[in-house]
Every structure is written in C-alpha cells, then in structure tokens.
Amino acid sequence: NSLPRSTDHCLAASPHAEPRPHPFPYLLPLASSPSSRPAAAVPAVARSRPRPPFQLSLFLPAPKILPPKMADPPKLVLTYLNIKGLAEPVRLALHIGGIAFDDVRVTYEQVAAMRAKDAGVDEGTKGSPTIPTGQVPTLTVAGEAFSQSEALLRWVGRRAGLYPDGLLQLRVDMVEETLKDLRQVFAPQWYGNCMPRLPGSGALPPGTALTEQQRAEVVRLISTDYLPARLAQLEALVGSSTGLGAGGDGSGFAGGVSGDAGLAAAAPAAAGAIAADGAMRD
Numbered sequence: 001n002s003l004p005r006s007t008d009h010c011l012a013a014s015p016h017a018e019p020r021p022h023p024f025p026y027l028l029p030l031a032s033s034p035s036s037r038p039a040a041a042v043p044a045v046a047r048s049r050p051r052p053p054f055q056l057s058l059f060l061p062a063p064k065i066l067p068p069k070m071a072d073p074p075k076l077v078l079t080y081l082n083i084k085g086l087a088e089p090v091r092l093a094l095h096i097g098g099i100a101f102d103d104v105r106v107t108y109e110q111v112a113a114m115r116a117k118d119a120g121v122d123e124g125t126k127g128s129p130t131i132p133t134g135q136v137p138t139l140t141v142a143g144e145a146f147s148q149s150e151a152l153l154r155w156v157g158r159r160a161g162l163y164p165d166g167l168l169q170l171r172v173d174m175v176e177e178t179l180k181d182l183r184q185v186f187a188p189q190w191y192g193n194c195m196p197r198l199p200g201s202g203a204l205p206p207g208t209a210l211t212e213q214q215r216a217e218v219v220r221l222i223s224t225d226y227l228p229a230r231l232a233q234l235e236a237l238v239g240s241s242t243g244l245g246a247g248g249d250g251s252g253f254a255g256g257v258s259g260d261a262g263l264a265a266a267a268p269a270a271a272g273a274i275a276a277d278g279a280m281r282d
Contacts, residue, residue: 074142076101078152079131081108086149086183087137090156097160111136115202134199150176175237182230189218 078094080087082105094101111131118129131138133147146152157163164172188194192215195208210218
C-alpha cells in the first residue's frame, strides 16, 4: 500500500473529487502553444480547465492610474472705462459665475493710446490688437483680446452657466436685442451727435453734432415715447417668461444680469434726467 507518487495521479484518481486549481497556474504552457508533455500525461481536470497565458505580471506591482490633469482656466482681463456702462453685465456674470478676472479701468486717453498702438502709429509697429474693433469693453482671454459687449456677455454667460439653450435662449436673446435697441436710442443724447464715434480714431464727427434744441427733442421723445414702450415690452417679456425674471427663478442672465443692468441704465431717462456729461459713454 504505497502512497501515490504524483499530484496528477490524485487529481485523476477519483471521478467524484472536487476540481482543484493547479498549484502553479503560471507554469502551465500557453493554450495556443504545443504542450511540453504528451496529452496522456496531462490530468483530465487540467485538460478541461482553460489555461491562462504565462504572466510575469503576477510578480510586478499594479500600474498606478492617475486622474487626468485638469487644464488651468485661462486668465481673463476685462478692460473698460471707470463706469458701469456696457461692461457691467459682463462683470456681474463673471461674479455670479465665480469666474476670476482682472477688472481693469482705463481713461479715454488710454483708450486713444490703444487705438494708436493697434494702428501702428506708436513706434511705427503694429502688434497684436488690444482693442480689435477700436472700442471698449474688451475681454482678454489667455492673452488674446476680444470685443463687442454682446459677444462677451454671451461667452461669459455660457461659462457661468447663465446662458440657456432651446426656447429659453430665444427668450433671453429677445430681451438682449430689445435692450440693444434701447441703448441705441440713448446714443444721440450721450454723445450729443446723431452719429457714434468713428471706429478708427474714436472721435465724434463734427458735421453731425446736435444743437441744444435737437438734444432737448431727443430727451422728450425718449421719455415720452421710446422708453415707456420699450420698458412695457421688457416687463411683458421678463414677467411672462420662465427663467427670465419674475416669472421664473431669475437664473438667466437676461433677468439676473443684463435685464436689471439695462433697466437700471434706462431709469434716468424715465425721470427726464439724462445728463450730457458722457457718464454713460463707451
């Protein structure tokens, strides 16, 4: 009564024995490679079990999976005159969205110097434009300057989660375009001219300057016709549209940012107190 001489003999001895894993599976040959032993010498249990490939990685540490590196947010610089004006809605959207930015205030003389630099007048060289359309506000993103307040507001609104999509975007844009029409009506009174500043030099054309009588008529028309009608339209749009103001949660920038800022800018005209000192000029 001698003991069995091999483990293989024990595995194959009893048909009712529980299958046992091979003590050294990494020493088994690959399934696709020819066996180093005759088929008869391989136990039946081992032949029926799938054979893993030879893996040295069992003895190596598992590789470290690092999370993807998040890109640093671009540096934002908002440049405008030292007033609220057209940059205030953009400022508010940046603050509400918790987006860091540098709030740079400049003078008219500094804006004129920027125009001269962009035109190549300064030192005879023309570099990267600091005010691409010859006016402020501008938003510099990672060193590249962009302008036009409506474009800046929409871009910032998307990043801040304030600019919606779908039909709500159409409602927001309706309010924005109505405010834009209202601002254009104010321009002759702000500038004392029926034409805006020249895009190249920033100067006001002298041949289209308004007389005192014409400016008084502009104030009268704004206060009695243009402003009441536009404000009534804005009240109807904001009050009846979900998400724009009183009718919703006010999270859209038309109600929470641009609408309030635009209505606040229009309020002096309703009281007949438009100043001609250029405090609202861009």
